[in-house]
Amino acid sequence: MATKIPESSDILRVERIGVHSHIRGLGLNEKLEAREEAQGMVGQKSARRAAGIFVKMVQAGRHAGRAVLLAGPPGTGKTALALAMAQTLGPDVPFTSLVASEVFSLEMSKTEALMQAFRKSIGVRIREEVELIRGEVVEIQIDRPASGVGPKVGKITMKTTDMETIYDLGSKMIDSLAREKISAGDIISIDKSTGKITKLGRSYARARDFSVSGTAGPKYMACPDGELQTRETVVHSVNLHEIDVINSRTQGFLALFSGDTGEIKPEVREQINQRVGDWRDEGKAEVVPGVLFIDEVHMLDVECFSFLNRALESELAPVVVMATNRGVTHVRGAEEGAVLSAHGIPPDLLERLVIILMQPHSEAELRAVLALRADEEEVDMTPAALDALTRIAADTGSLRYAAQLISTASFAARRRAAVGPVDVQDVERAYALFSDRSRSVSYLQQTGGAGFL
Numbered sequence: 001m002a003t004k005i006p007e008s009s010d011i012l013r014v015e016r017i018g019v020h021s022h023i024r025g026l027g028l029n030e031k032l033e034a035r036e037e038a039q040g041m042v043g044q045k046s047a048r049r050a051a052g053i054f055v056k057m058v059q060a061g062r063h064a065g066r067a068v069l070l071a072g073p074p075g076t077g078k079t080a081l082a083l084a085m086a087q088t089l090g091p092d093v094p095f096t097s098l099v100a101s102e103v104f105s106l107e108m109s110k111t112e113a114l115m116q117a118f119r120k121s122i123g124v125r126i127r128e129e130v131e132l133i134r135g136e137v138v139e140i141q142i143d144r145p146a147s148g149v150g151p152k153v154g155k156i157t158m159k160t161t162d163m164e165t166i167y168d169l170g171s172k173m174i175d176s177l178a179r180e181k182i183s184a185g186d187i188i189s190i191d192k193s194t195g196k197i198t199k200l201g202r203s204y205a206r207a208r209d210f211s212v213s214g215t216a217g218p219k220y221m222a223c224p225d226g227e228l229q230t231r232e233t234v235v236h237s238v239n240l241h242e243i244d245v246i247n248s249r250t251q252g253f254l255a256l257f258s259g260d261t262g263e264i265k266p267e268v269r270e271q272i273n274q275r276v277g278d279w280r281d282e283g284k285a286e287v288v289p290g291v292l293f294i295d296e297v298h299m300l301d302v303e304c305f306s307f308l309n310r311a312l313e314s315e316l317a318p319v320v321v322m323a324t325n326r327g328v329t330h331v332r333g334a335e336e337g338a339v340l341s342a343h344g345i346p347p348d349l350l351e352r353l354v355i356i357l358m359q360p361h362s363e364a365e366l367r368a369v370l371a372l373r374a375d376e377e378e379v380d381m382t383p384a385a386l387d388a389l390t391r392i393a394a395d396t397g398s399l400r401y402a403a404q405l406i407s408t409a410s411f412a413a414r415r416r417a418a419v420g421p422v423d424v425q426d427v428e429r430a431y432a433l434f435s436d437r438s439r440s441v442s443y444l445q446q447t448g449g450a451g452f453l
């Protein structure tokens, strides 16, 4: 990009690029085999293939209550793989993610936090028949009462390619039309029972008077044909947690916006399970078990793990994907002298998981990931600079550290007023400025931590 942006906002922009923004999918072919590098994923072929098969089973809806563990050393791409799975699942399957330590920091008990995450991961598609008026707005005419007070009244003329009708408007409808900024040439639908107005787009016939605001323009579409009044089945996609909150009398649906949902009573949840079950039996609703991703799962404690054990067995359970970089270690919260456990997960939970093992990256893979990251951050690097960065990743054992040096090196290059790409000297400068974990640890060991508190 050749556009000049002021330097400070440039830095902000770079910081806003998430560390996984290059991940767009699992990069598998139709046979679910991993390509060497595709959709932002590099290497880890068997893990990606396993994840792809897992996703297929989730989509088939026959995997609820199962759990998979992504296990591997730091930086091998566990979080990246989980996000790639989310993208492969598609928009119809709910995906919720949380970092295990979050459950300790919320203003609710840790098991309630987990329960809410579980229920956010179960989608409910509710089908509803609605009567709609759908067409292109020809004219809106609003009559102000002569006295200046009293309710507004008006008329709206709507058409399809086959017919045109005039409808009377009450003051509520007039307000909603104004709120939705509806004008002649818009294609809208009006829900007859609720009066809800939805702007679908703008008629092609009006395509010349495009907006000058510079924002994305309206969506142009053809004027609908047939009857103005139609019956349609609309599908509302919600999740169980949303239904819980709306129905919990003390919270109300406004809590959904503030995020301050507090704890929800078990009775409310039971009622809702019952009602959703009824809807399902009557064919009004479909339950879609989604995916709950718990990153750094070793941060959970024994109580949380036993909750997970139980919750996975309930009738309405999502698929749970967990990730950890721990080897053999203590389970948090276990009593003194408790036995060590693989991945910091109690054996009885471990027993019911399938495990996807992540392999350490080869140097070529490290280089490929770093190249993707440089691309993503729009930083141009010489091949030698990329080699230097790859060596840093391999030597420090931290791909993440090396990736973080990209933006620092690019900053250093600009400071020396370089016009060309980032070079080795800039990478070296960034490496000198910012210490990685192992250097910091060895500094503390050498100095005995003198001067630190």
Ligand SMILES: Nc1ncnc2c1ncn2[C@@H]1O[C@H](COP(=O)(O)OP(=O)(O)OP(=O)(O)O)[C@@H](O)[C@H]1O
Binding pocket: 019, 020, 021, 023, 040, 041, 042, 043, 044, 072, 073, 074, 075, 076, 077, 078, 079, 080, 081, 324, 325, 369, 399, 400, 403
């Ligand atoms: N195979 C891969 N393909 C593409 N990008 C990857 C791959 N592996 C890692 N990355 C990228 O490298 C960085 C570190 O990876 P990630 O955070 O996924 O590691 P992790 O296994 O979750 O590590 P940790 O155990 O420390 O949480 C991220 O920016 C990630 O997107």
Ligand SMILES: [Mg+2]
Binding pocket: 078, 079, 080, 295, 323
């Ligand atoms: Mg991670």
